[in-house]
Structures are given as structure tokens and as C-alpha cells.
Amino acid sequence: MAALRRLKQGRSTAIAISQLHTSSCAFAKQHYKMLVLGGGAGGIAMSARMKRIMGAENVAVVEPSEMHYYQPIWTLVGAGAKTVASSGRPTANVMPSGVKWVKSKVQEINPDTNTVCTDDGTEISYEYMIVALGLQLHxxxxxxxxxxxxxxxxxxxxxxxxxxxxxxxxxxxxxxxxxxxxxxxxxxxxxxxxxxxxxxxxxxxxxxxxxxxxxxxxxxxxxxxxxxxxxxxxxxxxxxxxxxxxxxxxxxxxxxxxxxxxxxxxxxxxxxxxxxxxxxxxxxxxGPNLVVKSSPLADEAGWLDVNKDNLQHKKYPNVFGIGDCTNLPTIRTAAAVAAQSAILNRTISKVLKNEKPDKKYDGYTSCPLVTSYNTVIMAEFDYNVQPLETFPINQAKERRIMYHMKADLMPHLYWHGLLTGLWGGPEPYRKLLHLGMK
The missing domain is CATH 3.50.50.60 (FAD/NAD(P)-binding domain)
Known part of the structure; x- marks a missing residue:
């Protein structure tokens, strides 16, 4: 019943956010060169990458949750193959050291003034911003x-x-x-x-x-x-x-x-x-994150309106997006976030030098289709819904090795590769395994 109450509280919070139209920033003010909204997979990965580019003291992450979860493993938790405890780690443990962690909820985004308001009344201004707020469960x-x-x-x-x-x-x-x-x-x-x-x-x-x-x-x-x-x-x-x-x-x-x-x-x-x-x-x-939906950053459907090639916002060039909150026309997965993080890192590096982004995101995403307790069909594909497979084998076949990738290797890649900004998807390995032909 406690879990049920938390679900209800989330619902009332969502409704409250959706009804918010006026700024309630009233208290302390902060400023960062790079402000990251959201401490999920995309937010943590990009804050780690931005720390390397511009220094930890110039980066802040707005995220209220004390726990960070590797959600892809919940499929196996629901089937008794993994524990829910194994899917979570304290946010403090995954936050890049030295980066400012703002333990608040984003309440309002004002890209015309380069400011964000949090639920405790703090106003944060930024030079650049990455929006990684995920989506809303309804x-x-x-x-x-x-x-x-x-x-x-x-x-x-x-x-x-x-x-x-x-x-x-x-x-x-x-x-x-x-x-x-x-x-x-x-x-x-x-x-x-x-x-x-x-x-x-x-x-x-x-x-x-x-x-x-x-x-x-x-x-x-x-x-x-x-x-x-x-x-x-x-x-x-x-x-x-x-x-x-x-x-x-x-x-x-x-x-x-x-x-x-x-x-x-x-x-x-x-x-x-x-x-x-x-x-x-x-x-x-x-559906779309409600704060994004009520901001000038949203498209008509409420998703963050970014360029599908380089993840830069279509209207505000100092704003970028990654992951489930965006309107990128691909399946929303952690694997997609990994590939996007490498592209976005390149895009921002170019923008900081006043150069034009030169690397394009092909829409790569992956969906390990678990078909039993020891088999997986490893689906990988692009924007055109065409297979974009890493291994030179038919990945449409159920395979035991792919199950071990899903259950054992991918969590390790997530915690120690993606979240530390070191894993940007399998593209380099795919080219190597296919002898440069894919």
C-alpha cells in the first residue's frame, strides 16, 4: 500500500506541474556553464562527458531522486531472475565527482532567459543546457x-x-x-x-x-x-x-x-x-515530460524538439536533448541513449568551438528480446527500421550468448561504461566485426 501511495503522489505531482504556468522562482540564484536536467541514464552520462570537456565546477545536474535505477533489468526482476535491489544504486554513487548535484525537481524552463526554476524556488541560469528528463508514466x-x-x-x-x-x-x-x-x-x-x-x-x-x-x-x-x-x-x-x-x-x-x-x-x-x-x-x-511539454522547448506533441541528426534544439542553439524526453523518431531504450551520448558529445564539442556539428545520429537503438530464461533475440536497428546489427551472425535467432549479454554484460556496461561517459554504443565494434562494411 505504501507503493500505491507513492504512485498516487506521483500522479498528483504530475497534475500540479501541468497546471503551472507562471514562474515561482523567488530565492537563491545559481549559474553554470552547463546545466543538465535529469539524473537518469542520459543525464548522468552527459554530465560525466561534460565534466571532461569543461571541468566539474562548471557542470550541474538537477535530479531529486536519491536512487538511480537500471530499468532494463526490471524485465528479469518481474520474472524472478534478478532482484529489484540489484537494479538500483544511490544517485550519489553515480553522480560524477565534483559535479554539482541540485537535489530538486525542475519546475519550469525558460529558454528565452536561459533560466530554470526548481521546486524549492531556486533560479538557475546557464550558458548551455542538456535536457534529459525522460518521459511520464500515466x-x-x-x-x-x-x-x-x-x-x-x-x-x-x-x-x-x-x-x-x-x-x-x-x-x-x-x-x-x-x-x-x-x-x-x-x-x-x-x-x-x-x-x-x-x-x-x-x-x-x-x-x-x-x-x-x-x-x-x-x-x-x-x-x-x-x-x-x-x-x-x-x-x-x-x-x-x-x-x-x-x-x-x-x-x-x-x-x-x-x-x-x-x-x-x-x-x-x-x-x-x-x-x-x-x-x-x-x-x-x-507521454512527454510535463515540464518540457509546458515549455517553449516542446514540439506540438509535447516532446523536446531536437534535430534528429545532432540532438541540438531546433529553435534554441544552446539547448540539447537526449533520451526519452526527445522527439527523435527511434525506439526509446538505454542502448539508444548510449549511441546518442557519443553524438551529442561531438555536437557540443563543435558548438563550443563555434563550429558546425559534423557527426550524424543514425537512430541506432537496441532491444534485447528476452524469449526465455536463457535465450534472447538481439534486435538492433536504425531510424529506417532496418537491422543495424553488431555481430556478423543472424541476430533474429534465439541465442544463449545474447541472454548472457542482456543479463550480465549490459548491466556492467551501463554502470561502468555509459554512466561514466566511456560507452557510446557499439558502432566502432560493429565496423570492426563487419570489416568496415557496415
């Missing part, structure tokens, strides 16, 4: 949530407060429907909603309960996965394992007391279907 846009998480047999791998509930629901399963959802909004890590389905199938087979389970994946999308090469492989797995996939189905209500989920048919407006469930995994609707 459980409240599904009727019956987030309060429905107070009931058993329902979880979500997208929140630290609810990921362990997924594992409990899986352990408690006896017989009936296990239902997995994908919302009718942009999401981060678009493969995660179905990864937990494959892991559930594997767990139920391992525990002898698979024969009593009807596994259902209801997705708002018209496809199983956006890249055909990998989608073809996933459809084969779906058929082999007797998983039921329903396209264009969007979760609109959870009746947790009755263990019922209500879906709308996106191709037939007004048509709904009620599914009883013994286990339900919810992928929440998501």
Missing part, C-alpha cells in the same frame, strides 16, 4: 489504476513500485488467463511488454502449470514488432508456444476487485471486450 489514464495495484495478481515491470508484484502474480498463478498489454501511446523499450509474456510461458512450463494457462498478448499496435526481420522470428515463437496475440487491442479499464481487464478495439470504435485474468501485466500509457 497509469491513471487506465480506469481503475493505479489503485488497482493494491489487489493481488496484477503487476507492471515499468515501475520500481510495481515490478515485484509481477513476480508475485507469476508465482501465485494456478490456472486461467495471463494477460499482457501494450498501450496506444509511445513507450520506452517497446519490446518489454512482450518479453514478460515469453518469460511467463517459460516459468509456467518449468513449474508444470503451462497446461492450465491461456497466455494472451493484447497490443494496440498493428504488428507484433516494428522490424520485420525480428517480427517474423517472434511470430514463429508465438505459434510454437501457443501464445495468443491480439492486435489493435488497447487496455482502457482494470476491475482489479473482479480480476477483469477491459479492452477497446482500435479498428472498431466503441467495441470493447472484457477479459478475466488470473495474472495481468500492465504497460502504462506514456
Amino acid at each position: 497509469y491513471e489514464k487506465i480506469k481503475g489504476l493505479p489503485e488497482g495495484f493494491g489487489y493481488p495478481n496484477i503487476g507492471s515491470n515499468y515501475s520500481v513500485q510495481t515490478v515485484e508484484k509481477t513476480w508475485k502474480a507469476l508465482q501465485n498463478f494456478k490456472e486461467g488467463n495471463t494477460v499482457f498489454t501494450f498501450p496506444n501511446t509511445p513507450v520506452k523499450c517497446a519490446g518489454a511488454p512482450q518479453k514478460i509474456m515469453y518469460l511467463t510461458d517459460a516459468y509456467l512450463r518449468k513449474t508444470g502449470k503451462r497446461g492450465k494457462a491461456n497466455i494472451i498478448y493484447n497490443t494496440s499496435l498493428p504488428v507484433l514488432f516494428g522490424v520485420k526481420k525480428y517480427a517474423d522470428s517472434l511470430w514463429e515463437i508465438v505459434k510454437q508456444r501457443d501464445l495468443k496475440v491480439n492486435l489493435r487491442q488497447n487496455l482502457i479499464e482494470v476491475r482489479a476487485d473482479k480480476q477483469e481487464a477491459v479492452f477497446e478495439n482500435l479498428d472498431k470504435p466503441g467495441e470493447t471486450q472484457v477479459l478475466e485474468y488470473e495474472m495481468l501485466h500492465v504497460t502504462p500509457p506514456m
Whole structure:
């Protein structure tokens, strides 16, 4: 119930921010050459890189959270293969030494005056700014949530407060429907909603309960996965394992007391279907960060409006963006942030010298599609939704080695490579492994 209260508090905070229109900066003033908004993957990675370029004393990061989480591992936490404790470290431990950590929430961004206001009334001015505020989870846009998480047999791998509930629901399963959802909004890590389905199938087979389970994946999308090469492989797995996939189905209500989920048919407006469930995994609707959305930095949809080639803001040349808060037309993943960090580092280095950015981001992103407790399809692709694979093998095949990359190597790369500003994605290795031809 404490977790439920935190979810509700997050919801009320989001509403309060969205209603804010006037500046409330009233107290102390600070100034930095580089101001980084957000202490997630993109914010920490870029603050480490900026420290090297302009010195720690010239860089500040605005981030309220005491804990930093490696969210990609929550897929495995929800399936009992990792612990939630292993996914988090104190923010103080990942913040680059010497960089100023402003432990506040960003409340207002004023790019016309080069200032930011925090929730404690502090005004911070900047010469350059990197926006890395992530996106917003909107459980409240599904009727019956987030309060429905107070009931058993329902979880979500997208929140630290609810990921362990997924594992409990899986352990408690006896017989009936296990239902997995994908919302009718942009999401981060678009493969995660179905990864937990494959892991559930594997767990139920391992525990002898698979024969009593009807596994259902209801997705708002018209496809199983956006890249055909990998989608073809996933459809084969779906058929082999007797998983039921329903396209264009969007979760609109959870009746947790009755263990019922209500879906709308996106191709037939007004048509709904009620599914009883013994286990339900919810992928929440998501949207732009509300502070970004209410600022002049946003595009019409509310995302940070950046140049897709160099990550510089389209209107304000001293503002840059990275990660989930941007309108970059690629899948939002930690792997994308890694590739973006290298490009953005180059862009800012050029801008500081009054030179034109010369390196282009190709939209690289990666989605390790976990298909069991020891196999992964390693999807890698670009802006054109074409495979951009690191290894000279067919990565659309399930492989044990790729599972170990996902479960063991990638967390190490994240903590010791990406967050320290030393890992900018696999591009150099891809060129080497493909003999310079890719």
C-alpha cells in the first residue's frame, strides 16, 4: 500500500506541474556553464562527458531522486531472475565527482532567459543546457489504476513500485488467463511488454502449470514488432508456444476487485471486450515530460524538439536533448541513449568551438528480446527500421550468448561504461566485426 501511495503522489505531482504556468522562482540564484536536467541514464552520462570537456565546477545536474535505477533489468526482476535491489544504486554513487548535484525537481524552463526554476524556488541560469528528463508514466489514464495495484495478481515491470508484484502474480498463478498489454501511446523499450509474456510461458512450463494457462498478448499496435526481420522470428515463437496475440487491442479499464481487464478495439470504435485474468501485466500509457511539454522547448506533441541528426534544439542553439524526453523518431531504450551520448558529445564539442556539428545520429537503438530464461533475440536497428546489427551472425535467432549479454554484460556496461561517459554504443565494434562494411 505504501507503493500505491507513492504512485498516487506521483500522479498528483504530475497534475500540479501541468497546471503551472507562471514562474515561482523567488530565492537563491545559481549559474553554470552547463546545466543538465535529469539524473537518469542520459543525464548522468552527459554530465560525466561534460565534466571532461569543461571541468566539474562548471557542470550541474538537477535530479531529486536519491536512487538511480537500471530499468532494463526490471524485465528479469518481474520474472524472478534478478532482484529489484540489484537494479538500483544511490544517485550519489553515480553522480560524477565534483559535479554539482541540485537535489530538486525542475519546475519550469525558460529558454528565452536561459533560466530554470526548481521546486524549492531556486533560479538557475546557464550558458548551455542538456535536457534529459525522460518521459511520464500515466497509469491513471487506465480506469481503475493505479489503485488497482493494491489487489493481488496484477503487476507492471515499468515501475520500481510495481515490478515485484509481477513476480508475485507469476508465482501465485494456478490456472486461467495471463494477460499482457501494450498501450496506444509511445513507450520506452517497446519490446518489454512482450518479453514478460515469453518469460511467463517459460516459468509456467518449468513449474508444470503451462497446461492450465491461456497466455494472451493484447497490443494496440498493428504488428507484433516494428522490424520485420525480428517480427517474423517472434511470430514463429508465438505459434510454437501457443501464445495468443491480439492486435489493435488497447487496455482502457482494470476491475482489479473482479480480476477483469477491459479492452477497446482500435479498428472498431466503441467495441470493447472484457477479459478475466488470473495474472495481468500492465504497460502504462506514456507521454512527454510535463515540464518540457509546458515549455517553449516542446514540439506540438509535447516532446523536446531536437534535430534528429545532432540532438541540438531546433529553435534554441544552446539547448540539447537526449533520451526519452526527445522527439527523435527511434525506439526509446538505454542502448539508444548510449549511441546518442557519443553524438551529442561531438555536437557540443563543435558548438563550443563555434563550429558546425559534423557527426550524424543514425537512430541506432537496441532491444534485447528476452524469449526465455536463457535465450534472447538481439534486435538492433536504425531510424529506417532496418537491422543495424553488431555481430556478423543472424541476430533474429534465439541465442544463449545474447541472454548472457542482456543479463550480465549490459548491466556492467551501463554502470561502468555509459554512466561514466566511456560507452557510446557499439558502432566502432560493429565496423570492426563487419570489416568496415557496415
